[in-house]
Amino acid sequence: MKKNIAFLLFLICSITSFGQIIEPVKWKSEYKKIDDTNGELIFTATIEDGWSIYSQYIDEGGPIPTTFTFENPNNDFELVGKTEEGKPVLKFDKIFEMDMAFFYDKAVFTQKINLKNTNIDFIDVLVEYQTCDDEKCIFESSEFHVPLSTSNEVSNDAINLSANDLEKANALKLDLKGKETYLKDANEEDKSYLTIFLLGFLGGLIALLTPCVFPMIPLTVSFFTKGAKDKKKGLGNAILYGLFIFIIYILLSLPFHLLDSVDPEILNNISTNVTLNIIFFIIFVVFAFSFFGYFELTLPSSWSSKMDNKATSIGGIVGIFFMALTLAIVSFSCTGPILGSLLGGSLSSDGGAMQLTFGMGGFGLALALPFALFALFPNWLNSLPKSGGWLNTVKVVLGFAELALAFKFLSNADLVAHWGILKREIFIGIWLLCALGMGLYLFGLIRFPHDGSKRKLPLGNIIIGLASFAFAIYLIPGLTNTKHANLKLLSGFAPPMFYSLYDKGTSAPLGLTAYKDFEKGLIAAKKEGKPIMIDFTGWACVNCRKMEEHVWSREDIFKVINEEYILISLYVDDREKLDPAEQFKFLKENGNTKTIRTIGDKWATFQTINFKNNSQPYYVLIDSNLNLINSPIAYTPNGNEYLAWLKEGMNNFSKL
Incomplete structure (x- = not known):
């Protein structure tokens, strides 16, 4: 998924995790007489925060449902009705294009x-399930040896392994070289928050240059420094005023944390909802x-009046807080569209509420x-440029940027719904x-309602105008059916290369030659x-499809x-049965056993061992002599980072 947040562009962030066995679901079984x-x-699944499992009832073509297999070779019992389950959470999934039923935190199944x-x-029961978070999916199975007693004893006993079981498990082990260098444990690390904070900060700096905010700086600073009884108190009040502005924008992100805690995937699901993407499109066009x-977009004037009255009547620290809140309200017509960009970008990323908080904090x-700075150094106020027509120019330039971003949301809806109305070339043409x-506006060839009389072009207009024309020229090859059509600056923003008016096909990854067996x-x-390149994947892996559709489909990555x-694509959820002679029991690290019955079981065990x-998804680069040639990576939506990883592997391979 394109993971991004910024004022003009959405930043792609990546999280890589490897070298760890993850067990986000713990099962308990009991028999109630x-x-x-x-x-x-009764089977109870305790699910870690951020993870989910699917219901038993998923339509064909969707992800793997939770299934229960009750071993009954001697017909010692009969099942009465279907396996019952608690009430799941229902959501629409854009990858599979269907409603899904999920369980979070806890799931109880009764048969x-x-x-x-x-x-x-005893009764032996096999539970097979798929558990996912925002970045990865795991296909697992648990075997239960349930005692028919009233003790409600938890039992998931390991069964003794035969020599044949041990032999087949050992046959899956590779004599890998370079494990000490490339398979060191790595903690999950998100380096994107600082970047998001800085981009939010950049958005705030741009907002300062708008006519709603810029004139407020000298007025407010002068009010604190000259209106206070002494200079020291005025300085403290101005700094406190700035601190409250920062806190107010942090507070605006808190409701999204509440949504995130209720449903960890809600922000990501909002970003893929067709209706909401269209609403975002309309809002950005209005902005x-x-x-x-x-026209002018403002919050109700009664809001700012009430806040202003409170600031005047209360005074002190509380009054300063309401002054800061008044600024946030009266400047909404200029800051709202920029904050909308932050909001829209956050909801399009896996970082969700936390990314929004960092972006709002920077803003x-x-x-x-x-x-605070002008209160500390009041002489700097004399160096500020005077308000004038240039502030309106900033607003209009932001208007063109907002209009371009609006079509990003419409493109999201178009891709999810498969309307085919905003193909890559049309999108690029609009940009x-x-x-x-x-460019034409900055050179004075287009006029808008609030523009003053024509005057000599400022140097800033000329520089930014020429940059706009240069960007337009850069976009022209994107309209063609040539090798130059892949515009790297638009990677992740424009529809993928294969979503084209030139009918390049609907899924570039299908053109790859991929072996489904490691030995072959x-x-x-x-x-x-x-x-x-070993690609540990799954037929029903949502993030695997995201990688193929949004990262592998990039022309340069596809080519490499x-x-x-x-x-070698190894599908760990392949349900095709192995020959009986190839089936075996595998001892897991937690002491439980897993029966390797299917091709998917085999490759999942191969990955674990x-x-x-x-x-x-999980990607490994090795050579034919089983030398690791760089560190494996997991879900990496940043195409540039993924490409760099592939090239690093090639460079290391050439040195061997």
């Missing part, structure tokens, strides 16, 4: 049984025309700093018109003298994978 021949098998043989002591000067700090319009891929790599590597990881 009703009478001598009837009872209930009534009737005993035909009251002498049996743009407001910046153009056709608030940028607005607050001038009031080209926005760039041309901005290894043989091909030795024959062709190429390194190997297709031409430089042997791709060799790379100490059980999440998907």
Whole structure:
């Protein structure tokens, strides 16, 4: 998923995690006796924060539902009705284009049984399920040896392994070289927050240059420094005023944390909702025309009046807080569109509420700093440029930027709903018109309602106008069906290369040659003298599809994978049964056993044994002699980072 937040562009952020076995779901089983021949098998899943499992009832073509298999070879009991489950959370999933049923925190499944043989002591049950968070999915199974007693004892006992089981498990082990260098444990680390904070800060600096905020700086600072009884108190009040501005913008993000805690995926789901993307599109168009000067967007005047009255009547620290709140309200017509960009960008990323808080914090700090700095150094006020027509020019330029961003949201809706109305070339054409319009305006060839009389062009107009025309020229190849159509500056913003008027197909990853068996891929790599890219994936892995559709589909990345590597895609959720002779039991690190029945079980175990990881997507680069050539990575929506990782592997391979 494009993970981004900024004023003009949405920043892609990435989180990589590897070298760890993840167990976000813990199961407990018990038997509850009703009478001598009837009872209930109860299975309780405790799910870590941020993770979920699917209901048993998922339509065909969707992800893997939770399934229960009750072993009954001697017909010792019969199932009474279906396995019952608690009430799930219903949400629409854009990848599978269907409503999904999820469980968070806790899920309870109950199966009534009737005993035909009251002498049996245990019932064996296999539970298979898929658990996911915002970045990865895990396909797991748990085997239960449930005692038919009233003790409600938890049992998930390991079964003794045979020599055949041990032999087949050992056959999956690779003699990997370079593990000490490339398979060190790594803690999950999000380096994007500082960048998001800085971009929010940049948005705040831009907001300072708008006519709603800029004239307030000298007026407010003078009020504190000259209106106070002594200079020291005035200085303290001005700094406190700036601090309250910063706090107010932080507070604006708190409701989204509440939403995030109720449902960890709600912000990401909002970003993929077709209706809400269209609403964002309409809002941004309205913001743009407001910046153009056709009308003024303001919050109700009664709000600012009430806040101003409180600031005047209360006084002291509380009064200063209400003064800061008044500024936030009266400047909304200029800051609102920029804050809308922050909000829209955050809801399009996996960072969600926390990213929004960092962005709002940066924005608030940028607005607050001038009031504190000019209070500390009041002589600086003399160096401020005077208010004038240039402030309106800033607003109109922001209007063109808002208009371009509006079509990003419409593009999101178009891609999810498969309307086909905003293909890549149409999107780029609209951005080209926005760039041309901005340039023509800055050179005085287009006029808007609040523009004053024509005057000599300022140097700033000329520089930014020429930059706008240069950007428009840069966009022109994107309208063509040539090798130059891939515009790297728009990567992640424009629709993907294959979503084109030139009918380039609907899924570029399908054009790749991928081996589905590790040994066959290894043989091909030795024959062709190429390194190997192991892609641990799943047919029902949402984030795997995101990587293929939004990262692999980039022309430069697609080319590297297709031409430089042997791709081995191992599907850990493949339900095709292995031959009975190939099936075996595997001892997991927690002491429980897992029966390897399917192809998916085999490759999931292969991943766990060799790379100490059980999440998907997960990518490993090795050579045909089983040398690791760089560190594995997981879900990496930042295309540039993913491409750099691929190239690093090629460079290391060439040195071996």
